[in-house]
Amino acid sequence: MKLALVLFAASSFALASCAQAPHGRPDAAIAAAVASPDRPAADVQRDAARKPAELMAFAGIKPGDRVADLIPGGGYFTRLFSKTVGATGHVYAVVPEEIMKIAPKSLATAQAIPTGAYANVSVISQPLSALSLPEPLDVAWTSDNYHDVYGFAGAAAAAQLDAAVYRALKPGGVFIVVDHVANAGTSDASSHTLHRIDPETIKQQAQAAGFRLEAESSVLRNAQDPHDVPVFAPTIRGHTDQFVLKFRKPG
Template sequence: MVPACAQSPLYQGRRGAAVGIAAAVASKDRPDEDVALDADRKPASLLAFAGLKRGMNVADIMPGKGYFTRLFSNVVGGDGHVWAIVPTWLVAKKPAAADAVNAIAAMPVFANVSVLVQPLDAIQVPKRLDLVWTSQNYHDIYYAGGPDAALAFDRSVFAALRPGGAFIVIDHVANPGAGGDVAKLHRIDPAIIRQQVQAAGFHFESESKVLANPDDTHDLPVFDPAIRGHTDQVVLKFRKPAR
């Protein structure tokens, strides 16, 4: 017997979103090197946690080679749009930083992707966003520019989101009060992220443990072969108040 709740619009919406995410992960237009990362990066679980669905307008902040950009594009479809935002300071430092996502945006199958090179404290997109996402990058913003730069970024994200929109932050975990040069470990204490983002006006909504690794002692750089690809990562979901 089909439960009565299965007929509800909410249930049907969630089921449709799950099907869309599964189809995006299984899409043949994803390169082999992306697919090879799926076991560690767990994209289906992350996108479901974020609430990603068809028709959304999404910003992928510091998208790297576009691993999540492709997935976002496939899920939101032609009714939605994805802006891959590469910070101006990164392009100044690495002129080829936007090349990978520019190549994605140039492909007809990813016609709903646009690339923007902008200051992170002045994000400008043509539409109000439903979701802003940054993965493994918040520590760079915080340690490169300091707390004020991170707060300015958070406020810029807040302004770009529609009321009720979500902000997802994923990063490598550092121990609370960690000594030494934490910036060189490419890690950050999750409490710092929460403090910074909430100071910009966001409400903390929930945390996913899907990328948690209790065997990571947090004292190795994330690029160390002993831990690379298996770091303990925090996944935080913040919400812009609806009013």
């Protein structure tokens, strides 16, 4: 019995620790990506709040990886991924057609990312139900977007997103979801009105698609966020309470 308790405690500590520990991941490559002079000044100014080095270490992104940035927005993370994976890796900026209906300029914005400094970036736009990438992925990532898919395209579209990511990842691949915290049980309303989502909603949908929840990171948590105001409210914008979930495709 004592041995079982020791083993249980050790495994629990390992799971809790993995939410923050980089596990020997390539900190030098990540640090170089964050420090790259090619990055737009506006991106650099957001680093203190978005903590990209910690998040990429948590995800395990490394040189040579194939990474999908799902719904890349202005390309903040796309450019960081590009520099981290390097010349031997590749980044896919994925703009689902469902999102183009919500944000008509999203595809054009993404297409402006692959300049000479980011030549290892390709832009893809397809329906979620038919999403197909040229090669298996090591990491799929979406930051502050899941709530938009769920709230504006619908819960079924969010489930399609999870299924598409599961298909696109290689066995053992990682799916990272970052989003704004909503109060428990309010996803159906808050995802549309507050641009927030209950993390349990994402856990349930991703696990239903076959993913295993491996870890959570608290690096973006903010206990001062009341969770009941829009994320664009001046009192909280840029400092919302955010969760970071790390799912893995078994294999």
